[in-house]
Amino acid sequence: MLLSPAELPFPVSPAAVYGRAAPWALEIGFGDGRFLVELARLHPEWNLLGAEVAPASVSRALRRLRREGVARARLYRGDARFLLRNLVPVRGLERVYVNFPDPWPKKKHAGRRLLQPHFFRLLATRLANGGALLLTTDHPEYFEFATAAGKASGLFAVRPGPPPPETLRTKYARKWLDQEKPIFHAAFHKIAEAGETFPPIRRYPMPHALMQGALPPAEAFEKQIETAPEAGVVLLEAWQSGPGLIILARVEEPELVQEVLLEARPSNSGVFVGLRPNCSPLVSAGVKRAVGLLVRWLESRGLETRQRSY
Ligand SMILES: C[S@@+](CC[C@H](N)C(=O)[O-])C[C@H]1O[C@@H](n2cnc3c(N)ncnc32)[C@H](O)[C@@H]1O
Known part of the structure; x- marks a missing residue:
């Protein structure tokens, strides 16, 4: 159930990994995996992929998926940007979810935010035509930052709206709702791709x-x-x-x-x-x-x- 780049060809063949061809959805930063379980229930017809950098969260999510009998999800322990570039084929994904991303509120840390111009250029190449990224966050500044970057890329039509109810049931959603914080949501619909293809990182023999x-x-x-x-x-x-x-x-x-x-x-x-x-x-x-x-x-x-x- 865990994907390891060392054992996989770059990029992967989703049909071979899941044993079936189906629409493919990715959640970035899945935390304890609750949302992946929700998605599996809502969309049994989808293949699911999750990326998460924190090893303890990956173990927790893996246990949860096993407990809940979710068979069509694969987890990647590492940076979603690496996963997108190297393991996901061009135009492979229908949907990408980012729920409550780390906001990096200090100005000097803004470069660590996920939803940057470079990310949107890469994402546009990995989303199928008609595909979309759905962002839900409690952080107004990050919301503005991400929607501005998405619009400025010229590759996405950004449509703010009410968050889908399932995105309000994650661990962080519950925490912020308990504190009565407002929640922000937007869908980033792919409208174009830049000329870049972001080929997989080339691997060499032992130097x-x-x-x-x-x-x-x-x-x-x-x-x-x-x-x-x-x-x-x-x-x-x-x-x-x-x-x-x-x-x-x-x-x-x-x-x-x-x-x-x-x-x-x-x-x-x-x-x-x-x-x-x-x-x-x-x-x-x-x-x-x-x-x-x-x-x-x-x-x-x-x-x-x-x-x-x-
Ligand atoms: C604030 S938590 C939200 C967790 C979950 N989505 C929720 O709503 O409960 C953000 C998560 O994103 C993960 N994360 C941050 N940057 C990431 C990246 N570049 N790739 C994958 N996961 C990342 C963090 O480890 C953390 O678990």
């Missing part, structure tokens, strides 16, 4: 290099940063591991942020530089850059590169 020379000690390590629009890489910290080094890297790419362990260790044929075993990131262009950045730092400390594969 590595063989170097020659004496490894510096971990104390000699200083944070290394490389910024580029397609991927930002920071080598954050290094630890001594016997005669080798372990390095923590943060790799930021659109819709994908990964923390990755790299290593540089003596081997029979020199110094091996690459990904630490058992750390299994998605080997993206950014992860390759992280290995390249580590190699360059080691070169600056006097090592020579004999062979590189990244």
Whole structure:
């Protein structure tokens, strides 16, 4: 019932995942899964998909779906933007629900809000023609922010209206209704797509290099940063591991942020530089850059590169 990108082709074939072709609806940020159960009851003819970043919520929702006998729902633990871009085929979804998204009320955090211009461009490519996103929120500022971004995209007709009754039965809906807060709702109907297709993130073979020379000690390590629009890489910290080094890297790419362990260790044929075993990131262009950045730092400390594969 849980979808794992490591085991799936990009994008997925919904008919193969669900065992039937049917209209496909996604809920982003499903929390405790109550709304997915409601949807399964209201629309037994739909295939359901949920995305949620919080692992504890995913476990709770999974238990709830099993308890309620919901068989046509699949859950993804991770960022909905990654799911949309990499697992959902172009024009695959009829409906997307966002119920009570995190409002990120501070101005300096507005960039973390989900319903941004970039998101609407991506969403338009994953919604079928005639498909729609339904937003329900208690937060007037976020509502304004999202409706303005949707309209400005030129890709959606934004129609505010009363929230569908089922969106008022989620955990957060009950909490805000108990506090007598007003609830805001709008449907974003797809009217166009931008030229972008947002192809799935490309995966590469394991990047590595063989170097020659004496490894510096971990104390000699200083944070290394490389910024580029397609991927930002920071080598954050290094630890001594016997005669080798372990390095923590943060790799930021659109819709994908990964923390990755790299290593540089003596081997029979020199110094091996690459990904630490058992750390299994998605080997993206950014992860390759992280290995390249580590190699360059080691070169600056006097090592020579004999062979590189990244
Ligand atoms: C305020 S809660 C609302 C939960 C639920 N929809 C409800 O109404 O009870 C927002 C949820 O969205 C999840 N979330 C935030 N950003 C997300 C993202 N980019 N992808 C998937 N889930 C996300 C959070 O972990 C949290 O569970």
